[in-house]
Amino acid sequence: MELYGPIFVLGGIGAAFVVVSMVVGAIAGPKRYNRAKLQAYECGIEPTPQPAGGGRFTIKYYLTAMLFIVFDIEIIFLYPWAVHFDALGVFGLVAMLLFLVNVSIAYAYEWRRGGLEWA
């Protein structure tokens, strides 16, 4: 049981830090609100991406994220294959090509459906 002692101590310190810093911040921190302070962080879009008067959600950022995933996943699988492609042989090559074709289809879908048009 004493083996877990340090873990409990660390957990206690962590919890204490959270509580203390929040309480001190609430008590001692200055509260001067202005326009800039109430705005969203500088991540680009408003926190509620609902256009005034209704309409579609702007999903440009999401589309960029989706594009990223398409290529990111591709790279993740290409790396180990590239390291051992000689050992993996023809089977590995065919499997990789099939995978690339499938990923490209997702890409083609996004392109055809206007995901690449920034407007």
Add this chain to the structure above:
Amino acid sequence: MIPLTDSVPAAAIASPVITEEPPSIDYAVLSPMLVVFAAGVVAVLIEAFAPAARRHSIQLGLALASVLGAFVLTVLQVGAMPDAEAGMAPEEVAGVTTAMNSVAIDRPTLFLQGTILVLSFISLLLVAERRSGESAFAAQAATVPGSEEERSHVLAGSRHTEVYPLVLFALLGMLLFPAANDFLTMFVALEVMSLPLYLLCGLARRRRLFSQEAAVKYFLLGAFSSAFFLFGIALVYGYAGSVNFADIHEAIETGGSTLFVGGTATPLLLVGIAMIAVGLLFKVGAVPFHNWKPDVYQGAPTPITALMASGVLVAAFGAMLRVFLMAFGAAVADWRPMLWVVAILTMVLAAVVAVTQRDIKRLLAYSSVVHAGFVLTAVVAATPEGLAGALFYLAAYGFTTIGAFAVITLVRTHENGPEAADISQWAGLGRTSPLLAGALALFLLAFAGIPLTSGFIGKFAVFQAAVAAGATPLVVVGVLASAVTAFFYVRIIVLMYFAEPEGAGPSVIRAGTLTGSVIGLGVAATLLLGVYPTPVLDTLLPQPVEAALEPGMATEDGFTR
């Protein structure tokens, strides 16, 4: 702390081996899944390149053809299975594993896959149904509900033909889920099945905010349960040194991997089993992991609800049966008490809560939770009879529940209105449309387990298996719970036939060919499996040869290792 041996033997820590031998893949065995997957990929291409006006008919044709083709391929594989004859060793009648033992195709798997394919085919008919140019799906789900842009899309007749590739991908996951023979494949199948469903849940045409809420809830809770499942896999891997079901089975029998001294790793296994159980019990919707079910069933488009209540439930229970009876089969004494508690909670709590429900789809959702409890009694039994009973129950319940949801799509509050959600709005349906009310009454009686319906045979099979396995108290609870459920099923029937409608009563849409055939198939299957279940039960129940094996073998029989 778990003591490790002083010097870990070098062989115990498996180093990754790159072989020049490519894994042997039996494409014939995988063909049903490959057909569905290929159709899904082609469907995405159609979405990208085919003209919008013709997409719907192409997609529907492709989806139906691929599901039909996959079913034919599954049936061909059943034919290719060697028959069990006297004097044959169990290995000879067992199925095959392929792709480095990651997929196992045996008799239970083929039955599950065939059932899932048939149920998905029927659900696809419901998905395709359109009434006066209106499907069950939103014209453009990305628009804000109630906005001008949404109106313009509705007026322009936009359609989400993406529904078909999404259903096909979900179907691929459903087919792979019960066939997976290691935990990684199973996890991939789980995600492939779930991700399209999260999206599909948010596509309802009416009550869009409800639908979006359902999708978000399902996604968040589903992701949460997936995390539990994954953590459980990691712990079980730590215990057994493998994710393969057969290896885990062997590791449990020998007391853990060679890394641990004298079975000291049991806590890893127990916590792992519990966490994997959380993931699987969430998918089947057992108490206390059932809270998503009423919300999601209510908010999702009704054809998708039908697909989830039938195909997904079958797939999830198929996976659960394989994991618990096969991978964890040797630890049955450890997990049985847990499932006892879960089964009792599921049956009692869901039955009681269902009595208070006013919304017909929520009511059927709670009823689905209760039925999950009934099937769990067969899992607790952990015998070949229990397996057979569970498989029969799932198939029977799937047909009936699709039929019931098909009826729900037809009954509206008023002409061109939304579906009549509150059960009080169903008053007087028996007089205005006796056929439809009769079909629903039959489905409800089958849910209640009245003789001459498939529900009775299913319940009888699972309860009999549970009694034979010594779980009599569980069966007593089950019978009591089904008496409670009978109350609210009969209440709806009474309401339809004997209550005075408020105002004009519900407005019933004339059933189109598609919905009509779905209800017809549901009625036919419910009656046929209820009156003449022998052929199906005979193929499911273990053959006398297998039953003659020593009892130790029997618990894991049926599934290929």
